[in-house]
Amino acid sequence: xxxxxxxxxxLMLGLVLVPIWAHxxxxxxxxxxxTRAAIFAIAGVGLNLALGQGGLxxxxxxxxxxxxxxxxxxxxxxxxxxxxxTDWPVLIEGTKSMPIIWLVAVLVSGFAALLIxxxxxxxxxxxxxxxxxxxxxxxxxxxxxxxxxxxxDGLSIYIRNDFPGLNTLDPIQxxxxxxxxxxxxxxxxxxxxxxxxGLSLNAARQSPERVETVGIxxxxxxxxxxxxxGMITGLAGALFADLNRFISPSMxxxxxxxxxxxxxxxxxxxxxxxxxxxAVVFIALEHFLGGLxxxxxxxxxxxxxxxxxxxxxxxxxxxxxxxxxxx
Amino acid sequence: xxxxxxxxxxSWYGSTQALFDVSLxxxxxxxxxxxxxxxxxxxxxxxxxxxxxxxxxxxxxxxGHKLNxxxxxxxxxxxxxxxPEGRRCFPNLxxxxxxxxxSRAGEWNFVTVAKLFPRLEERRRQMANTLxxxxxxxLAIGRALMTNPRILILDEATxxxxxxxxxxxxxxxxxxxETSNLSLLVVDKSLKELKGVADTAVILERGSTxxxxxxDTLDDQTVKQYLGV
Numbered sequence: 068x069x070x071x072x073x074x075x076x077x078l079m080l081g082l083v084l085v086p087i088w089a090h091x092x093x094x095x096x097x098x099x100x101x102t103r104a105a106i107f108a109i110a111g112v113g114l115n116l117a118l119g120q121g122g123l124x125x126x127x128x129x130x131x132x133x134x135x136x137x138x139x140x141x142x143x144x145x146x147x148x149x150x151x152x153t154d155w156p157v158l159i160e161g162t163k164s165m166p167i168i169w170l171v172a173v174l175v176s177g178f179a180a181l182l183i184x185x186x187x188x189x190x191x192x193x194x195x196x197x198x199x200x201x202x203x204x205x206x207x208x209x210x211x212x213x214x215x216x217x218x219x220d221g222l223s224i225y226i227r228n229d230f231p232g233l234n235t236l237d238p239i240q241x242x243x244x245x246x247x248x249x250x251x252x253x254x255x256x257x258x259x260x261x262x263x264x265g266l267s268l269n270a271a272r273q274s275p276e277r278v279e280t281v282g283i284x285x286x287x288x289x290x291x292x293x294x295x296x297g298m299i300t301g302l303a304g305a306l307f308a309d310l311n312r313f314i315s316p317s318m319x320x321x322x323x324x325x326x327x328x329x330x331x332x333x334x335x336x337x338x339x340x341x342x343x344x345x346a347v348v349f350i351a352l353e354h355f356l357g358g359l360x361x362x363x364x365x366x367x368x369x370x371x372x373x374x375x376x377x378x379x380x381x382x383x384x385x386x387x388x389x390x391x392x393x394x
Numbered sequence: 395x396x397x398x399x400x401x402x403x404x405s406w407y408g409s410t411q412a413l414f415d416v417s418l419x420x421x422x423x424x425x426x427x428x429x430x431x432x433x434x435x436x437x438x439x440x441x442x443x444x445x446x447x448x449x450x451x452x453x454x455x456x457x458g459h460k461l462n463x464x465x466x467x468x469x470x471x472x473x474x475x476x477x478p479e480g481r482r483c484f485p486n487l488x489x490x491x492x493x494x495x496x497s498r499a500g501e502w503n504f505v506t507v508a509k510l511f512p513r514l515e516e517r518r519r520q521m522a523n524t525l526x527x528x529x530x531x532x533l534a535i536g537r538a539l540m541t542n543p544r545i546l547i548l549d550e551a552t553x554x555x556x557x558x559x560x561x562x563x564x565x566x567x568x569x570x571x572e573t574s575n576l577s578l579l580v581v582d583k584s585l586k587e588l589k590g591v592a593d594t595a596v597i598l599e600r601g602s603t604x605x606x607x608x609x610d611t612l613d614d615q616t617v618k619q620y621l622g623v
Contacts, residue, residue, distance in 0.1 A: 266495035270484040277482050280444055281496035281541050282470035 070387050075340045082347065083246055090239040098238040099310070104343075104350040105245045106306045111330035111342020112252050113299030118328070119337030120260060121292045122272035126324045127183065127199030130206045132295040133319035134179055135304025136174035140170050140314035141216060143224045165230045165244070169305055176301020177294050184293035188286060203321055210316035221315025228309055235309075245306055249343070252299055257339055259295070268292055300327070329367070333374060335381030344382050397422045397577055398443070398474075398545055403452035404601075405442040411450070415602040420545060424572055425578040427588040430598035431622055436581045437479055439598065440549050443579075444476050445469045457544070465568065471498075475543030479532040479550045485523035489514050492522050492533055493540045493619075500542025503521040507536040510566050517542060528559030546570070547579045552587075560584075567591050587622065597621070 082101065089097035110132055117123040145152050145161025152159045162168060187198040213234045227235045235241050259265045268288045271278040275285040308314045317323065330345030338344075349367070356363035378385045396419040404616060405413040413435050428436050441447045445456060445466040454461040461469050470476070484492050488590055493504055493514075505567050508515035511532040517525060522533060531551060538546055548567075552560040564587050570576055582588055588595070597605040597620045605616055 263494050263497060266487060266491045269487060270492075270495045273484050273486055274482065276446065276466075277478070277484070278495075279466035280446070280470055280476045280478065281537065282467050282498060283496075284465070284467045 071339065071383075074383070074387055076226075076338050078343060078347075079250070082249075082343065083243075086239060086242045093307070095238045098242050100350055100354055102242045102245050102310055103307075104346045105242070105249045106303050106310060107327070107330055107346035107349065108343040109245075109249050109252050110300045110303035110327045111346055112249070112256050112333070113296045113303065114260065114327050115331050115337065115342050116256055116299070117293050117296035117340070118331060120265060120268050120272065121289050121296075123188075123289060123293060123296075124196050124328075125199040125293070125296075126196050126321060126328070127187075127201075127203035128200075128297070128300050128327050129319050129321065129323035130183065130203045131176040131180060131300040132304035132307070132323055133206055133210065133316070134176045135301030135306075136308035136314045136318040137210065137216065137304075138172040138175050138301070139168045139228070139308040140222050140224060141303040142171060143226060143228055143309075143319070144222060146215070147224065147226050163226060163228045165228045165235070165309070168228055169302055172301045172305035173298045176304070177298040180294040180297025182288045184297070188289050188293060200321055200324070202223070203319060203324055207316050207319035207321075210319050217315065219316060219318075221313055224308070224312045224314070226310065235284065241310070245310075248302065248306065252302070253339070253343075256299075260339075264288070264291070329371060331381075332371065333381055335383035338381065338383045341381055341383055348370075348382065395422075395473055396420065396440040397424075397457055398579075399453075399455045399505070400439070400443065401455075403439075403442060403454060404448050404450040405438060406450050407438075407447065411601070412447075413450075413601040416442075416452075416598065417603045418596040418606060420577050420579055422544070422577055423571075423575045424594065425567075425580060425592045426583045427592035427622060428579055428598065429585075429588070429595055431620070434598045436598055437446045437549055438601070440476070440547055440579070440581065443469070443547065444474060451542060470541060470543075471543035473539050473542075475538035476545045477531075477534045477538045477546065477548045477551050478599075481527070481530040483522040483525075483530050483533050483537065486521065487578040488519050488521055489517045489525070489533055490519065492537055496537045496540045498540070498542050502539040502542050504540075510539070510569060511536055511562075525609070528555050528562065531555060531559070531563060532566075543576070545577045545579060549581045550583070551580070552582055552584065564591065585617065 086098040114128050117125055140159045141162060143154065146163045152161060183202045187195055190198055201279040216222050229235060233240045241288055267278060267283050271285040271288050278285050304318060330342045330349055334341030334345030334347050352363060352367055356366050374381055380389045398420040400418050402415055403416045404411055416439050428439060430436050442449060445461060445464060449462045456472050459472055487495060513529055514532055514536055517529060522530060533574060552563050568591055574599065580592060592609045594607060595609040596603055596610055599620055604620060
């Protein structure tokens with residue numbers, strides 16, 4: 068086993084053992100913190116595919132996070148009020164079933180990523196950043212004005228959705244669902260990175276022209292990874308909405324996109340468990356520093372500055388040394 | 395029948411015309427040497443065939459498919475493999491990953507490439523940016539072969555390499571010629587080696603074809619006039 072794999076295993080063990088300890092110590096708040104970290108880590112793993120492997124600096128991933136959240140919110144709110152979402156041309160009703168909600172969240176986010184990616188990936192660099200940001204803001208203001216689902220105030224969901232065979236109201240059981248999703252997403256991302264598709268994507272990030280000369284269309288590669296990335300982030304959004312039992316336009320905000328990116332930069336861009344480390348550190352800082360000052364982001368900003376200036380490989384880079392050189 | 399035909403092709407870098415009237419043809423299994431002094435349009439011709447530059451005038455036809463309006467990746471998929479000048483492997487990938495990233499179904503795979511260049515097998519898990527120049531060149535050729543092309547284009551494949559390594563590359567080209575039906579379009583400065591491997595030659599002068607024919611018929615006067623050797 069190489070050092071990075073050992074580190075990843077230890078990290079995942081830590082992430083699962085702390086909430087289990089908290090469960091027996093009757094500290095449900097710590098379980099909630101760990102669940103938040105795991106959900107943010109899922110979103111980070113999604114963005115890390117696009118950013119770390121594809122070199123796509125997207126400031127619009129909150130769009131998919133928000134869409135996943137609203138997919139959950141809309142389906143669950145109609146399930147709790149026993150009203151149909153629509154009865155024409157076909158009857159569509161709400162649901163409390165997590166697997167169905169996840170599927171809808173992933174499909175909606177993926178479809179949105181396909182449309183947004185198809186347009187924005189025709190640009191590069193700062194224009195790509197701006198277009199993805201613009202899409203995010205469009206969805207944000209749409210959610211603000213969508214009064215049927217709470218508008219600016221957001222929408223509370225009074226039920227916790229169901230997962231077959233589990234009591235999702237029990238924090239530790241909900242955590243284990245999220246943790247299993249994180250493991251699945253992480254395994255899928257690792258497999259994708261090592262596949263010929265992932266290698267081509269990595270090569271396209273380094274030199275799109277050279278990739279074309281071996282018969283690969285870099286645009287298709289990037290669009291595919293953008294869609295996959297959006298789908299994973301959408302799943303995280305659905306889980307986040309379920310955790311809080313609340314959705315609001317802030318899920319679409321550019322600050323959310325920025326935070327997902329911060330997880331990756333903190334942990335290490337293109338490192339397998341970079342987003343997990345980043346999300347855990349972010350949540351820990353939010354919890355501990357947030358208790359000391361309302362302006363805890365100042366410390367986060369300082370930490371980010373230090374990492375960007377002195378540790379380009381993020382926290383994992385500091386601990387394990389540079390991985391593959393990442394431009 | 396000709397596999398690749400360029401007919402009166404012109405090409406531009408932006409507003410600057412680089413090719414004026416290039417014509418050449420390449421048959422299946424044939425090795426063509428593309429020659430000319432520095433700056434006469436050899437690399438530009440290759441970039442135009444691979445559609446890294448647009449065709450401004452004339453036609454490029456590959457086995458009945460007109461390449462003029464196709465993007466670069468589609469030309470590669472039709473069977474044009476490029477070994478670019480300066481090697482340009484993917485530095486952040488290992489040898490094996492460089493080859494896998496380019497892989498398409500066909501007779502060329504990691505095993506057959508490693509048979510041609512045993513050093514790539516030895517360096518299998520090594521990052522491309524840690525290879526020597528010669529090894530990177532072998533990798534660049536291997537990567538192009540992994541696309542299972544019908545035509546392999548080599549742009550200055552032996553430039554800047556140690557004599558022994560250069561010999562290995564030439565030896566590999568001889569092997570390719572003898573054991574496969576691959577067509578080769580080779581740009582190189584070594585007239586002696588080109589004469590050893592090529593069937594025909596095309597000479598470019600200021601972006602135009604000025605001579606073509608069997609490489610054995612290339613006389614000293616032509617060589618002196620167009621190649622300055």
